Amino acid sequence: MADKHQRLQHTVHALQARYSVRAARFGREAGREWTPGLSTGFRSLDAITGFAGLPLNAISLLSGATTSGKQTLAYQCLRLAQAAYPRRPLVAVFDLARAADPDYIARCGVDLKHLLIIRPPAPENALAALADALRGRQLRAIVVDGLPELMAGPAARQASAALPGLAALRGRSSCALIFLDEARAPWQRWLAGPERDAVRQSAALQIDLRREAWLDYDDHLRGYRAQARIARSRLGRPGASAAIEILFNGSVRARETW
Amino acid sequence: MSVAHIRIHDFLPGLAVRADSALRGRPLAILGPDERIWAASPEARACGVQAEMRSRQARMRCPDLVIRDLDEALVAREQSAFAGVLAATGLDLETQAPGAAYLDLSPVTHGLADARTLCADLGRQVRAELGEALQPALGWDSGKFTAQAAALSAAPGRLRLVEAAEERRFLGPLSIGLLPLPPLALLQLGWLGIRTLGDFARLPAAAALQRFGPAGKLALRLAQGHDERPVRPNARAQPAPIEIELDGPTARHDLALAALMRALRPVLHDLDERLEGIRRIRVEARLLDNTRCEAQCAFAQPLCDPEHVRAALEQQIANAAWPGEILSLRADLLEIGERYPTQMGLFEAEGAPIPPVSPARAFALRLAARHGGIFFGGEVRDPSHPIAERRACLVALAEGVAA
Numbered sequence: 096m097a098d099k100h101q102r103l104q105h106t107v108h109a110l111q112a113r114y115s116v117r118a119a120r121f122g123r124e125a126g127r128e129w130t131p132g133l134s135t136g137f138r139s140l141d142a143i144t145g146f147a148g149l150p151l152n153a154i155s156l157l158s159g160a161t162t163s164g165k166q167t168l169a170y171q172c173l174r175l176a177q178a179a180y181p182r183r184p185l186v187a188v189f190d191l192a193r194a195a196d197p198d199y200i201a202r203c204g205v206d207l208k209h210l211l212i213i214r215p216p217a218p219e220n221a222l223a224a225l226a227d228a229l230r231g232r233q234l235r236a237i238v239v240d241g242l243p244e245l246m247a248g249p250a251a252r253q254a255s256a257a258l259p260g261l262a263a264l265r266g267r268s269s270c271a272l273i274f275l276d277e278a279r280a281p282w283q284r285w286l287a288g289p290e291r292d293a294v295r296q297s298a299a300l301q302i303d304l305r306r307e308a309w310l311d312y313d314d315h316l317r318g319y320r321a322q323a324r325i326a327r328s329r330l331g332r333p334g335a336s337a338a339i340e341i342l343f344n345g346s347v348r349a350r351e352t353w
Numbered sequence: 354m355s356v357a358h359i360r361i362h363d364f365l366p367g368l369a370v371r372a373d374s375a376l377r378g379r380p381l382a383i384l385g386p387d388e389r390i391w392a393a394s395p396e397a398r399a400c401g402v403q404a405e406m407r408s409r410q411a412r413m414r415c416p417d418l419v420i421r422d423l424d425e426a427l428v429a430r431e432q433s434a435f436a437g438v439l440a441a442t443g444l445d446l447e448t449q450a451p452g453a454a455y456l457d458l459s460p461v462t463h464g465l466a467d468a469r470t471l472c473a474d475l476g477r478q479v480r481a482e483l484g485e486a487l488q489p490a491l492g493w494d495s496g497k498f499t500a501q502a503a504a505l506s507a508a509p510g511r512l513r514l515v516e517a518a519e520e521r522r523f524l525g526p527l528s529i530g531l532l533p534l535p536p537l538a539l540l541q542l543g544w545l546g547i548r549t550l551g552d553f554a555r556l557p558a559a560a561a562l563q564r565f566g567p568a569g570k571l572a573l574r575l576a577q578g579h580d581e582r583p584v585r586p587n588a589r590a591q592p593a594p595i596e597i598e599l600d601g602p603t604a605r606h607d608l609a610l611a612a613l614m615r616a617l618r619p620v621l622h623d624l625d626e627r628l629e630g631i632r633r634i635r636v637e638a639r640l641l642d643n644t645r646c647e648a649q650c651a652f653a654q655p656l657c658d659p660e661h662v663r664a665a666l667e668q669q670i671a672n673a674a675w676p677g678e679i680l681s682l683r684a685d686l687l688e689i690g691e692r693y694p695t696q697m698g699l700f701e702a703e704g705a706p707i708p709p710v711s712p713a714r715a716f717a718l719r720l721a722a723r724h725g726g727i728f729f730g731g732e733v734r735d736p737s738h739p740i741a742e743r744r745a746c747l748v749a750l751a752e753g754v755a756a
Contacts, residue, residue, distance in 0.1 A: 185713055197731030198745035207731035211713050212747060215727050224724045233716055 108180065111269055133179070133236060133271045136171045137339050140302075140323050145331025148172070150299045151271050153329075156242075158276035159304030164321040164341050166194075168304065169238045169273050170203035176236035176271065177206050184235040187211040187228060189221055191241030192275075218250035222257045229261065234270050242276040242294060255293030278303065301327040310340065318342035355458040356584060357472050358492045358500035359439060359479065362509055364452025365392035367487050368431055369421045380418045382411055387665055391423055391653040404653050431483065438482045439475065445584045450654075450693060452487070453504075455497055457584035465514055468493045472512050480510070496580025497691075499524060502531055520578030525551030532572045533628045533692035535658070538565050544722045546715075550576040567626040582691075592620065595684040602641045602678035606670050609638070609679045614663050617684060621657045624689065630655030632688035636666060640677040648673045655690045714750045721751030 110119040132146035141148045149155040149172055157165040173186040183206055188195050195212050213228070215221040221239075228234055239245065245254050261272070274294055295301065303326045310318045324336040361367065365383045370376045380397035382390045390411050393402040400415035408420050432451050439446050445457040456475070462468045472491045480488040492503025494515040502524060503513040515523045527550045529542055541564070547553050554576040561573040574580065595616045603609060613636065624630055632655050637647040648669040656662055717728035729747040738744045 185716055195747075196741065196745075197733075197747055198741045200731060201733055201745050207733060207745070208711055209713055210731055211717060211750070212729040212731065213727055214729060215724070220724065220727070224720065224727065227720050227723065231716060231719070233712070 133172055134175050135168060136175055137323075137337065139337040140339060143325055143331055143335040143337055144300055144302070145325075145328045146300060148175075149271050149273060150329075151269050153272070153299035154294065154297055155271065155273045156276055156295060156298040156301040156327075157273060157304060158278050158301065158326075159321075160278045160306070162319065163278070163304040163306045164319070164323075164339065165275050165302075165304045166240065167203060167341050168302075168323070168339070169240070169275060170200055170205055172271065172273060173200075173210070173236050173238060174204040174206075177209055180235070183209045185209050185211060185233050186236045187213055187234050187238070189225060189237065189239040189241070190214050191218060191221055191239065191244040194240060218245045218247065219253060221245060222250075222254055222261075226257070226261060229270060229272075232269075236271040236273065239272070239274045242274045246294070258293055258297050274298070278305070295327075298327060299329045300325070300331070307338070310342070316343065354495050354581075354583075355462045355468060356494060356497050356500045357456045357458050357468070357475065358449075358497070358504040359454050359456065359475060359489045360492070360501070360504040361435070361452035361479075361483070361487050361489045363392065363394060364431075364450075364487065365423065365428065366394040366397075367452075368424070368427060370394075371484065371486050372424075372427070376419060376421075380415050382408070382418055382420050383423050384408055384420050385423050385653050386425070386651055387653070387668070389653055390420075431487075434482050435479060438478045441478075442475070445586050447584045447586060449501075449690060452489075455500065455584045458493070465516060468514060469512070472514070476510070476512065494520065496520075496575075496578065497582055497584065498531075498575040498580040499578055502527055505531070517578075521551075521554065524554070524576060524578055525549060529553050529576075532576065534565065534568065534572050538569065541722070544718050554578075568628055571626075571628055592686050592689070594686075595620070597682045599679060599681060602680050604678045606675065606679070607667075609682055610663065610667060610670065613666070613682050613684060614659060617662065618659050620686070621659050621662065625657040628692050629689055630657040630692045631662065631686055632690050633686075634662070634666070635685045635687055636670070637683045637685070638675055638679045639681045639683075640675065641680055642677055644677070646673060646675040648675075649687075655692050657692070717750035726751050 107119045107121065132141070132144070132148035133151055134141055134148040135144075157169060159165040173188070176186050177183045186205070186209065188200070188210070190212050193214065197207060197212070200210065201207055211234075213224055215224055225237070225239070228237065245251075276294075303324045305322050305324070307320045307322050309316060310320060318341050320338055320340050322336050323339055325331055325333050327333055366381050369381060369383060378396065379394075380400055380402065381394040382397050382402055383392045385391035388407065390402065390404055390406045390408065392404060393411075397411070397415055397418055400418070402411045402415050402418060406414075411420070412418055428451055432448070435452060436446065436448055436454065439454055439456055442456065444460065446454055448454040458468060458471060462471060472493055476489055476491050488510045490504050490507035490509050491512045492500045492505070492507060492515070493512070494500040494503055495517050499515055499520050503515050506527070507513040529539060529548060529550055529552075531550065532539070532553070542548075542553065547556070553573065556573060558570060558573055561569040565572070595613070597612050597616055599609060599612060621631070631652065633649065633651045635647055635649045637645055639645055648666065650662075650665045650669050652665065711730075713730050717730075721728055726749055728750040730750045731745055732748045733745045735743055
């Protein structure tokens with residue numbers, strides 16, 4: 096019986112990987128609004144997002160200041176996206192901020208052989224490359240590192256206009272699209288204009304991350320604790336928060352607090 | 354048709370080694386009159402030295418490289434000795450490159466057995482004339498392209514005969530680098546995952562024509578083993594010289610050269626469609642005082658790329674320092690020949706297994722055709738190194754791809 100169930104699960108996963116996550120689903124999930132999720136690796140955070148993690152086929156926005164843990168959380172999701180399928184799928188990082196460090200990504204557990212780092216020469220080129228990457232249907236998770244760069248200057252209007260097209264592509268590709276944004280005060284957002292908020296408005300999930308405390312042991316810095324607050328969620332409860340810990344012990348190991 | 358291709362592998366380095374035996378086993382490159390590498394020994398090629406490189410580039414790839422200037426007199430003498438042996442048969446002879454020639458055996462052979470005897474005899478004669486160090490490899494088939502591929506796959510002193518029924522099976526696993534297409538076309542094929550002649554031969558003719566023009570269609574037929582190009586004796590009529598009367602006397606060589614290139618472009622285009630190129634060109638200028646000056650260019654490989662030809666002519670004219678104002682120009686295409694297989698090192702050597710392409714690289718190559726070389730992957734170099742940049746680094750997945 097267990098074997099049968101396992102085979103059914105494999106078949107459903109294979110169909111979802113090839114066609115779309117909406118192509119096949121279990122009967123128990125058919126009656127309700129169902130959006131598949133990609134685990135973040137933190138059970139407490141998965142529990143409050145409403146998608147059991149970050150949504151597939153939708154935009155997630157992780158925002159926070161430097162050293163708030165948004166990049167580590169995003170890389171953690173890439174690792175889990177690779178681990179979710181027996182044949183490791185490809186994942187990608189759109190490195191608009193020119194901040195991707197392969198050593199750090201590898202330490203987060205991402206398999207570099209199945210990772211693409213894409214560095215478009217200008218933000219305007221990023222959108223076309225992003226659309227083609229989604230159209231290829233081989234990527235299971237894409238991290239766009241540098242929303243401020245994408246939404247700066249003339250690319251902003253173009254990006255906000257391209258978002259509906261990207262939504263249509265995402266629907267067919269079963270790919271989690273994760274944007275990383277800097278934390279900004281409300282008045283800064285207001286000054287930035289409506290285009291800049293286009294990604295925020297179309298995101299199914301927005302998590303604000305804030306570093307809470309450095310963790311040290313015997314005067315050695317060993318990581319930090321951050322608060323992840325759900326700022327917006329189509330299925331979850333906005334305002335809920337969970338604490339996560341990111342440790343530096345030789346390699347980066349994200350650990351949740353209990 | 355019955356065609357034999359006789360090829361002395363590494364003819365130019367071989368001549369230099371024969372003249373100075375201390376060079377044996379050392380990386381050696383031959384520098385042509387256009388200040389580019391014309392040929393490299395196998396040891397130099399193993400270090401990444403390729404034809405058409407500048408000497409500086411070659412030295413960067415191989416610091417121990419020995420560079421010798423091309424001894425044109427010696428090459429001409431040995432080449433005429435080589436051609437003389439083959440011409441003595443009384444058959445049509447077309448020299449393709451220094452130390453490489455086609456011979457039309459149709460009048461004297463009627464099958465594999467005849468060809469085997471005759472080719473073996475030819476090989477012995479060439480070896481007797483040029484010595485053991487320069488013994489040829491021979492290929493035989495019903496077409497020029499397959500005969501050439503057979504000779505390239507044969508070791509020196511060996512013979513490779515391909516029967517008509519075996520052509521496709523023989524050509525199938527060989528690299529598309531054998532096709533005399535421009536490097537960009539070969540790169541595009543590489544992006545499409547087409548690495549062997551067999552893959553290329555399966556493409557529809559209309560697609561090859563649409564993508565690469567008449568040259569692509571011809572290359573497709575070659576890959577399928579259909580080569581109807583005859584063996585043309587080199588003494589064939591040269592194309593008429595190109596004469597240009599300038600609007601008025603000018604001291605600006607760039608303007609004169611631009612006018613010459615406008616006239617030369619259609620000729621180069623025609624050659625390109627036939628997979629041919631210029632080996633030697635002479636440009637003669639008539640000056641205002643009615644004196645005549647000339648510049649002559651010889652190329653490592655037959656060329657049909659106008660920009661390349663223009664750059665070479667520009668350099669030669671600058672070196673010649675023509676005095677006075679130019680009234681008219683005249684260009685003579687002294688030697689035309691079929692293009693060689695590419696030597697750009699785009700693909701693995703023939704016969705070597707093609708390494709599997711990682712999924713990330715395959716995906717990047719597919720997108721790189723549109724977006725250029727913006728795709729990178731990570732590579733762990735030394736996981737225990739104290740410096741982060743040494744532990745892992747970015748590597749380009751679609752190197753050399755231009756948007």
